[in-house]
Amino acid sequence: MAVIPVSSKYPCAQEHIPMCIKHDLNIDMTCEDCDEFICSQCAKTDHKDHDWKTIPTAGSLRRRELKKTLSKVKENDIAEIDKKMKKASKQKEGNKKCCDSEVSKLQKHYDAIVSKLDEIKKNLETKLVENLERKNAEVSKKKLDLEKKRDHIKDLVEFLEDKHGTMSDYSLIDNLRDLTNLVSNTDSDIERGDHSVRYRGGDISEGSLDSIMGQTFDLDDFRVTETDSFQYGDECLYVFEAIKKDVCLVRALESECMELINIGNKEVEKSNVRGDDVCVTANGDVYATDYDNNCVVRLSPSGSVSTVFSTAPLLPVGICQSTGGLLATLVDDKTKKYHPDSKSRRLVIHVTLTGDVIREYEYQEDDQTMLFTVPWRVKQNGNTDICVVNRTSQSTGELVILSSSGFLKSVYHGQNLNFNPTDVVFASHCNIIVTDFDESKIHLLSPDGEFMKYLLTENEVPNPYSMSLYQSTLWVGDYQGLIKVFQFNNA
Ligand SMILES: [Zn+2]
Numbered sequence: 001m002a003v004i005p006v007s008s009k010y011p012c013a014q015e016h017i018p019m020c021i022k023h024d025l026n027i028d029m030t031c032e033d034c035d036e037f038i039c040s041q042c043a044k045t046d047h048k049d050h051d052w053k054t055i056p057t058a059g060s061l062r063r064r065e066l067k068k069t070l071s072k073v074k075e076n077d078i079a080e081i082d083k084k085m086k087k088a089s090k091q092k093e094g095n096k097k098c099c100d101s102e103v104s105k106l107q108k109h110y111d112a113i114v115s116k117l118d119e120i121k122k123n124l125e126t127k128l129v130e131n132l133e134r135k136n137a138e139v140s141k142k143k144l145d146l147e148k149k150r151d152h153i154k155d156l157v158e159f160l161e162d163k164h165g166t167m168s169d170y171s172l173i174d175n176l177r178d179l180t181n182l183v184s185n186t187d188s189d190i191e192r193g194d195h196s197v198r199y200r201g202g203d204i205s206e207g208s209l210d211s212i213m214g215q216t217f218d219l220d221d222f223r224v225t226e227t228d229s230f231q232y233g234d235e236c237l238y239v240f241e242a243i244k245k246d247v248c249l250v251r252a253l254e255s256e257c258m259e260l261i262n263i264g265n266k267e268v269e270k271s272n273v274r275g276d277d278v279c280v281t282a283n284g285d286v287y288a289t290d291y292d293n294n295c296v297v298r299l300s301p302s303g304s305v306s307t308v309f310s311t312a313p314l315l316p317v318g319i320c321q322s323t324g325g326l327l328a329t330l331v332d333d334k335t336k337k338y339h340p341d342s343k344s345r346r347l348v349i350h351v352t353l354t355g356d357v358i359r360e361y362e363y364q365e366d367d368q369t370m371l372f373t374v375p376w377r378v379k380q381n382g383n384t385d386i387c388v389v390n391r392t393s394q395s396t397g398e399l400v401i402l403s404s405s406g407f408l409k410s411v412y413h414g415q416n417l418n419f420n421p422t423d424v425v426f427a428s429h430c431n432i433i434v435t436d437f438d439e440s441k442i443h444l445l446s447p448d449g450e451f452m453k454y455l456l457t458e459n460e461v462p463n464p465y466s467m468s469l470y471q472s473t474l475w476v477g478d479y480q481g482l483i484k485v486f487q488f489n490n491a
């Protein structure tokens with residue numbers, strides 16, 4: 001693209017004829033391929049096979065085309081810039097709206113914290129006031145007793161003053177004894193009536209306040225950069241699990257067994273396991289679902305395959321490691337695949353590594369609404385939430401997010417009607433990464449399933465089908481055998 005000459009280098013050929021620095025000849029030619037002014041020697045050497053012309057020839061050509069050239073600039077290029085400017089104005093408006101919405105979220109959260117604090121403060125205050133009421137009621141009662149006692153003593157003293165002369169000795173002694181008893185009686189002690197509840201303030205640590213208030217984060221910081229790629233046949237990469245920084249287990253859609261691919265030295269090694277999904281435990285054991293044989297199998301590090309448990313009559317699809325065992329998705333094959341009825345079984349099971357069922361996730365809290373249509377892939381997030389890629393038709397799906405206690409937290413339906421998720425993994429801070437096969441996108445979601453941004457789009461990942469995240473390395477397998485490796489720049 002030509003740069004707009006602010007002060008033209010060649011304002012007029014007659015004014016000043018520049019010289020070629022290389023050949024010390026007049027610059028009187030122009031190379032159309034290089035968009036450069038050259039000398040006749042340049043034309044014979046560096047620009048030998050290029051399309052060069054003399055400046056007058058090129059000039060008259062340009063003059064002939066000038067009207068067309070300028071009107072194209074006026075009609076197309078300027079219009080294009082206008083369009084971009086309009087877009088920029090819209091972007092500013094959108095940014096303002098987005099900022100306002102985030103600020104209002106912050107305000108809402110702040111209000112919720114304040115109202116909770118208010119409640120706590122009221123409870124503390126109540127404890128203090130209750131003590132005051134109780135203590136003062138006691139003190140009032142004692143005060144009343146004292147008043148009575150004082151009056152009694154006063155009466156007795158008055159009586160003795162008035163009557164001691166006419167009183168028998170016996171009576172005098174008796175009355176004086178009563179008086180002594182009355183005076184020395186300490187029943188109405190008021191010492192224990194003091195207010196006894198105290199308040200002591202807790203630590204106002206900035207760390208804990210920050211964690212309650214939340215934080216801001218910049219979506220621009222969530223970036224991935226491609227570091228490697230590998231062509232593995234030309235079929236859809238159906239099963240995919242990274243097991244080391246540069247080694248992954250892969251099965252192409254029509255392939256009989258999984259293979260180990262070393263991206264570093266490009267070696268491919270056959271494994272003994274066929275499987276419809278696979279997971280690798282912390283100690284290196286590989287578990288896979290065998291859809292055709294209704295079972296979950298284990299591939300030992302030595303390469304032998306054994307059945308761990310049968311899922312018959314249900315078919316196992318997805319599998320992942322879970323706290324204290326495995327999670328697997330199961331479906332029946334007796335009822336309509338995408339139109340389950342009351343006889344259908346569509347569930348996620350949590351089992352021990354030996355296949356004992358710990359719990360089943362099949363229905364919502366009402367115990368009758370099914371959670372899934374066709375539960376496909378299952379993965380457990382770092383916060384123990386269970387994320388299930390739930391296929392709702394041949395070409396659509398959703399991401400179901402359950403708490404490990406079985407509570408349906410949210411369902412992510414994508415950014416348009418054609419959402420077709422095929423795999424899910426988790427980034428740091430429990431953020432969720434999910435493929436969108438038809439739209440050729442990879443979505444980044446918050447742990448609650450709220451859309452944050454597109455992490456990758458069609459230019460980088462055409463029709464992504466499977467994913468695996470090993471530490472900060474994201475592997476993406478597409479529908480034509482292309483494996484791409486990305487590195488997280490941040491987070
Ligand atoms: Zn030259």
Ligand SMILES: [Zn+2]
Pocket residue numbers: 031032033034035046047050051
């Ligand atoms: Zn040239």
